[in-house]
Amino acid sequence: MVIAFPFTEWGRVDWKLVKSKTLIKKLDELSDVMQLDLNKGYYVVWDELNLPVIETKLARLIERQDDVTAVGFNVWFINFEIKTIIEVHHEGEINVGKLK
Secondary structure: OOOOOOEOOOOOEOHHHOOEEEEEOOHHHHHHHOOOOOOOEEEEEEOOOOOOOEEEEHHHHHHOHHHHHHOOOOEEEEEOOOOEEEEEOOOOOEEEEEOO
16 A cells, blocks of 8 residues: 555655545545546555455445444545545545546
C-alpha cells in the first residue's frame, strides 16, 4: 500500500502528492463526486496491524460504512487496478484520491 500510494511518516496519505483528489462529507457521495464504479472491488485496510485485510465491492462498503469504520480509528479503501484510495480518518475527514 505504501509503495503504491504516498504516505506521511505519521500514517496518513500524503494528499499534497496526489493530484486528483477531493474531500467528501459522506461515503454516499463516492459515486457522484468521484464517479466511482460501486461494483468495483476494494481492499479494506485498518490502522491496526492485527486486523485482516478484506476485499469487497464499494457498494457494500457504503452500505456497511458504520460497521467498517467502527473497527479501527482510520481505514483505507484501495483499488490498485484503478489507482484509487479512500481514506476515512478518525477526525471525520474522508479524502478520495486517484493516481495518474
